[in-house]
Amino acid sequence: DAGITQSPRHKVTETGTPVTLRCxxxxxxxxxxxxxxxxxxGLRLIHYSYGVKDTDKGEVSDGYSVSRSKTEDxxxxxxxxxxxxTSVYFCAISDPGLAGGPGMADTQYxxxxxxxxxx
Amino acid sequence: xxxxxxxxxxLSVPEGENLVLNCSFTDSAIYNLQxxxxxxxxxxxxxxxxxxxxxxxxxxRLNASLDKSSGRSTLxxxxxxxxxxxxxxxxxxxxxxxxxxQFGAGTQVVVTP
Numbered sequence: 393d394a395g396i397t398q399s400p401r402h403k404v405t406e407t408g409t410p411v412t413l414r415c416x417x418x419x420x421x422x423x424x425x426x427x428x429x430x431x432x433x434g435l436r437l438i439h440y441s442y443g444v445k446d447t448d449k450g451e452v453s454d455g456y457s458v459s460r461s462k463t464e465d466x467x468x469x470x471x472x473x474x475x476x477x478t479s480v481y482f483c484a485i486s487d488p489g490l491a492g493g494p495g496m497a498d499t500q501y502x503x504x505x506x507x508x509x510x511x
Numbered sequence: 512x513x514x515x516x517x518x519x520x521x522l523s524v525p526e527g528e529n530l531v532l533n534c535s536f537t538d539s540a541i542y543n544l545q546x547x548x549x550x551x552x553x554x555x556x557x558x559x560x561x562x563x564x565x566x567x568x569x570x571x572r573l574n575a576s577l578d579k580s581s582g583r584s585t586l587x588x589x590x591x592x593x594x595x596x597x598x599x600x601x602x603x604x605x606x607x608x609x610x611x612x613q614f615g616a617g618t619q620v621v622v623t624p
Contacts, residue, residue, distance in 0.1 A: 500612060
């Protein structure tokens with residue numbers, strides 16, 4: 393299994409409070425991703441990073457921010473949590489460079505997930 | 512916008528029967544398609560990745576086919592076992608979204624002994 397950990401694994405918080413989720417990898421993969429998974433929606437990309445300090449938005453980025461100051465860590469922050477952000481959050485990593493570059497095989501490896509409940 | 516659909520949403524089969532899972536996508540401009548398995552309360556595990564230039568990939572009892580022109584992929588699991596019970600998701604990587612995947616909602620499979 394790819395060395396990906398997420399913390400915390402479970403969190404209950406109240407509306408309006410800030411929340412930070414952490415993803416840590418030991419694989420030295422260049423790309424890191426944050427997804428959320430909701431019933432009926434599958435997985436949707438929130439933000440992703442293609443290198444240290446290089447990040448971009450996914451399809452559901454409103455209300456979320458990210459930071460990546462080291463290769464191994466990717467942080468997801470909810471500045472002011474809302475009930476609509478109750479979800480399971482997954483981190484993933486990949487490194488297309490290992491397979492020869494853009495367009496080539498780039499399997500994504502997922503962390504165990506963080507279950508966030510916003511009351 | 513790319514749409515990925517998996518039908519049916521749930522499937523129950525007796526042990527030993529072959530499983531056939533379907534995935535369809537609306538835009539054929541993809542780099543690759545991946546099949547994942549997700550156990551309850553767990554993360555996703557990659558099963559197979561098919562590049563856009565390939566027609567199929569095999570791993571053990573698993574075989575995945577890709578027909579890019581018709582926007583379809585099928586995952587076959589031979590001689591199903593109770594341990595195959597899980598949710599199976601497919602995801603495509605569009606050519607206009609470097610590194611990003613578009614997921615289907617998944618098919619929940621139950622294999623009964």
